[in-house]
Amino acid sequence: xxxxxxxxxxxxxxxxxxxxxxxxxxxxxxxxxxxxxxxxxxxxxxxxxxxxxxxxxxxxxxxxxxxxxxxxxxxxxxxxxxxxxxxxxxxxxxxxxxxxxxxxxxx
Numbered sequence: 554x555x556x557x558x559x560x561x562x563x564x565x566x567x568x569x570x571x572x573x574x575x576x577x578x579x580x581x582x583x584x585x586x587x588x589x590x591x592x593x594x595x596x597x598x599x600x601x602x603x604x605x606x607x608x609x610x611x612x613x614x615x616x617x618x619x620x621x622x623x624x625x626x627x628x629x630x631x632x633x634x635x636x637x638x639x640x641x642x643x644x645x646x647x648x649x650x651x652x653x654x655x656x657x658x659x660x
Contacts, residue, residue, distance in 0.1 A: 601627060616640070
């Protein structure tokens with residue numbers, strides 16, 4: 554029963570329940586997300602600024618070559634990766650690389 558002595562409608566009860574679940578879920582999601590560090594969001598000279606590169610990237614060139622690169626996450630001041638270009642079923646080139654944080658910046 555409500556304060557006015559009337560029973561709340563079923564729709565209102567459902568709405569209040571959904572809003573409570575939404576509020577709980579939103580607060581739980583906000584608490585689980587770690588805000589970016591100031592250095593990574595403002596300083597392009599850090600490895601964290603290159604976090605968008607992590608993963609596997611594939612594409613096809615205008616000449617029909619398949620190009621694939623993989624980038625690992627920043628660890629120990631480095632990001633490691635590989636690259637490969639395949640055309641007509643044959644490897645045309647490959648590379649192993651590292652991106653490193655130094656005193657001068659990321660190289």
